[in-house]
Amino acid sequence: MIQKKIKDMDLAQIADSGQCFRMERLGAGYYSLVAFGKYLEIHQEGEEFLFSCTEEEFGEVWAEYFDLETDYGKIKDSVDEEDSYLKAAVAYGHGIRILRQDLWEMIISFLISQNNNISRIRNSVALLCKRVGEEKKGINGVVYYTFPQADAIVQAGMEILGTLGLGYRDKYIFKIAQAAEEGSLDLESLGHRDYETAHRELMSQYGIGRKVADCICLFGLYHTEAFPLDTHVKKIVEAHYPQGFPAGRYQGYAGILQQYMFYYDLQKISVSSKRGE
DNA sequence: TAACAGGAAGTAC
DNA sequence: GTACTTCCTGTT
Secondary structure, eight states: EEEOOOSSHHHHHTTTTSSSSSSEEEEETTTEEEEEEEEEEEETTTHHHEEEHHHHIIIIIIITTTTTOHHHHHHHHHHOTTTTTHHHHHTTTTTTTOOOOHHHHHHHHHHHHHTOOOHHHHHOOOOOHHSSSSSEEEEGGGGEOOOOOHHHHHHHHHHTTTTTOTTTTTHHHHHHHHHHHHHHHHHHHHHHHTTHHHHHHHHHTTTTHHHHHHHHHHSSSTTTTTOOHHHHHHHHHHOOOOTTOOOOOOTTTHHHHHHHHHHHHHHHHHHHHHHTT
């Protein structure tokens, strides 16, 4: 158990921001997550955080995972003063960060995400891990499941994948796991490519289109210039940026701002539907 | 309580 | 431009 003070980070906001699907709320200010085969529990109170790991593990895994090297305050301050929409989005989701997640997990998770909703994506990912991943025990004997590697998915086969309620996406997952196994999808080299190249290579895979490729680039490869255009962001751009989002003004990190906009839009929807609008 | 309709971080064809 | 799988959510 270690303690850290971290600015510009809100676990509740990150958990609900649709970029990760394995972060769970345990109680007020308490969250758990599984990533890179490890289980972590976190408690947040303002800028004070307790992590259920050693200082060593924090330095090796989690500091990078939570993107602590990046100054999100600076990013938020860089927003155009006259862009009232973006100012509001950034103020609302002030604790959003882009997590640096595992590439393979992002490929499969965002394949599942297409034409789907977040609560179902979470359930699908959880079930995939439980049925195909590896069972492990974390702190206090908590049982958790690692995200299945490509070989395990290939071994499980369509027979198992077909029982997970993934819909038509099951075949995408199976085929891409096969591609990773036989080498026509090379994760290692993908990690060394620039954004354009990585995006093109990802899109050549069955089941990965432009939007999913952008999500994988942003969340799995940390190409922060990637700007996934999903239904929400499309709607936002149409309403607030008729000339297109000014990505040029935010060279190299438009994707981070996209995440604030996405979260802002998503929360507004859930709040308004709760009010019966 | 249970059935029902609408819709969901898109892609392949 | 349209079909696609299944499930989640809100409504009746």
